[in-house]
Amino acid sequence: MKKYIYLLTVVLAMTSCTDELNQLPLSQGTIENFYATSGDFVQARNATYSVAFHGMGTYGYANRVLNLSEVRSDNLLATTQASRDWEGINSFYTSISSNTYVKEAYLSNYNAINKANQLLEKIAEKGDQIFTNPADKASMIAEARFLRAFCYFDLLRWFGRVPLMEKTMTATEAAKIPRTPVVDVYKLIISDLEQAIPDLAPSYDAANYGRVTKYGAKALLGLVYMTRSSPTYNIDGATLGLNEWDKAYQQLNDIKLSGLYAFAADYEPIFKVEGITNKENVLTIPYTQSLPLAVGGNFMVELGYEPYFASVNLSAQGALEAKPISTGFLNLFAETDKRKIYGIATSYTVATGTYKGSYTLPVFKKYIDATRYGNGREDWGVDFMVTRYTDVLMLMAECTLHGGGGSQAEVDDIVNKVRTRAGVPANASNITLDDLFTERRKEFFSEGTRWFDLIRSGKAVTTMNAWKAAEDTEGKIRTIENNSLLYPIPLSEILAVPGLYDQNPGYD
Incomplete structure (x- = not known):
């Protein structure tokens, strides 16, 4: 496992991680002395991975999807007795434009986009002088394009229209870029991925595990087409109703036909076998432990609960309040379902200490593996699978049911394989x-897909309101409407250049 090294100081002289829009773009003048060797370019590429996947601080992509997708969904009833940022996410508050998780999603993605833009510009300027092997240059361009597309797609799914910045900009230049129509942002995403895929490697050795492959990019492009194809809800969101299910199916089927991946025979090892030997890994964010210039992850803490951590002899993780699993979701499982047995703690006991006692509050534990715990709560050596092979097969089944290719028999077969394994x-x-x-x-x-699945289903609003009626006995959750399917643009961005951005409807 390898976590990509941050270069947020000295080398790239990046501005500090503050909220204002005019502090996000990198200044052209601060980096001229850096890109002098191929090693410099590799460091810059790794820095782009680092911000795109691991964020700018204690949160990264994995934390983000668990908080903004899983907590937002009908899987969890995450109301709270205290004032915590995730309550506003789960309860659909209209006052979350200053929410920590919302701001992180916006700021980290734009910082990564600026790094990708900078890298692409410097390759265009100096690449022919630096790279002796044209394939190395092409691969680096492809990875930068993928990372830019990855971040813009993430932004579209959370916020809808966002400013499109295809080059590094000064603060003055950035202050003139309004929110761009979704269709135009998609043009860049698809163009970047289509240009990247031919020059990405089909696989890597262990030393390069975590870099995006050709098939990781195809998985993203397939999901892009699926999202564009889904019902619009009549909002300026990422779903456009374009009926491109056949295009999505083709990209996903290419992954299947590659022969590089396999449907895991057992469920539990999917989350315990890491690196290139895990054939479920199509697109993965790697973490490691205890290295001088890198730390592990902490995303498993997001859905955890302190008494459960104590029950497996782990020190305090900061999960002081549980995010309880909704009753309706728990009731979906048969008692013999391995997914529930492995991924959900329904009873646990703490022998001694602050949390001594027996507990029956169900919480997710899929990624909590005490054997891969490092030197603190931000040092877990557990990788996060953005896309696993089972997901690819089930997304293909979804395309089939929309008429995009394949047969009903193939759909039934993959569901039966999933159930048999469970x-x-x-x-x-x-x-x-x-x-x-x-x-x-x-x-x-607890893999961060549920909110996006709800939106693609076309039934997000009706499903969530039915869930609220069944589970929200204390009346803490707002009845949602179509506008609730987007998050607000962070207030700091609205205020940075008054009048430049409009807020998404329905938010304070």
Whole structure:
């Protein structure tokens, strides 16, 4: 495992991680002396990975999707007795434009985009002089394009229209860029991925594990087409109703046909076998422990609970309040379902100390592995799978049910494989989209996919309001509407250049 090294100081002289828009773009004048060797370019590439995947501080992409997708969804009833940022996410507050998680999603992505832009510009300027092997230059361009596309797609799914910046900019230049129509941001995303895929390696050795492959990029492009194809809800969001399911199916099927990946025979090892030997890994964010210039991850703390950590003899992790699993979700599982047995703690005991006692509050534990705990709560050596091979197959099934390719028999077959591996009856036939989304909900809980699945289903609003009616006995959660499917643009960005940005409807 390898966590990419930050270069937020000295080498790239990046501005500090503050909230204001005019502090995000990198100044052209601060980096002229850096890009002098191929090693410098490698460091810059790794820095771009680092910010795109690991964020700018204690949060990264994995933390982000757990907080903004999983906590937002019907999998968790994450109301709180205290004032915590995640409560406003789960309860659909309209006053979350200054929310920590919302700001992180915006700022980290734009910092990574600026790094990718800078890298692309410096390759264009100096690449022919620096790179003796044209393939090395092409690969670096491809990785930078992928990372830029990855970040813009992430922004679109959270915020809808966002400013499109295809080059590094001064503060003055950035202050003139308004929010760009979604279709135009998509043009750059698709162009970047289509140009990147031919020059990305199909696989890497262990030393380069975590760099994006050709098939990781195809997985992203497939999901881009699926998202564009999904119902619009009549908002300026990432879903456009374009019916490109066949394009999505083609990209995903290429991954299947590559022969480089495999449907895991057992469920539990998917989350315990890391690196290139895990054939479920299509696109993965690697973490490591205890290296001088890198730390591990802490995303598993987001959905954890202090008494559970104590029950497996781990020190305090900061998860003082649980994010309880919703009753309706728990009731979906058969008692024999390995996914529930492995991924959900329904009872646990703490023998001594502050949390001594027995607990029956169900919490997620899928990624909590005490054997991979390092030197503190931000030093877990557990990788995060953005896309695993099972996801690819089930996304293909979704495309099939929309008429994008494949057959009903293939859809039924993959659902039966998933159920067989989980140890539950596998007699599916004529699987519908509703059936498929239910199976995805059980397969991918606490992996950050549920909110996006709800939106692609076209039933996000009705599903969430039905969930609220069934589970919100204290009346803490707002009834949602279509506008609730987007997050607000951070208030700091609205205020940085008054009048430049409009706020997403429905937010204070």
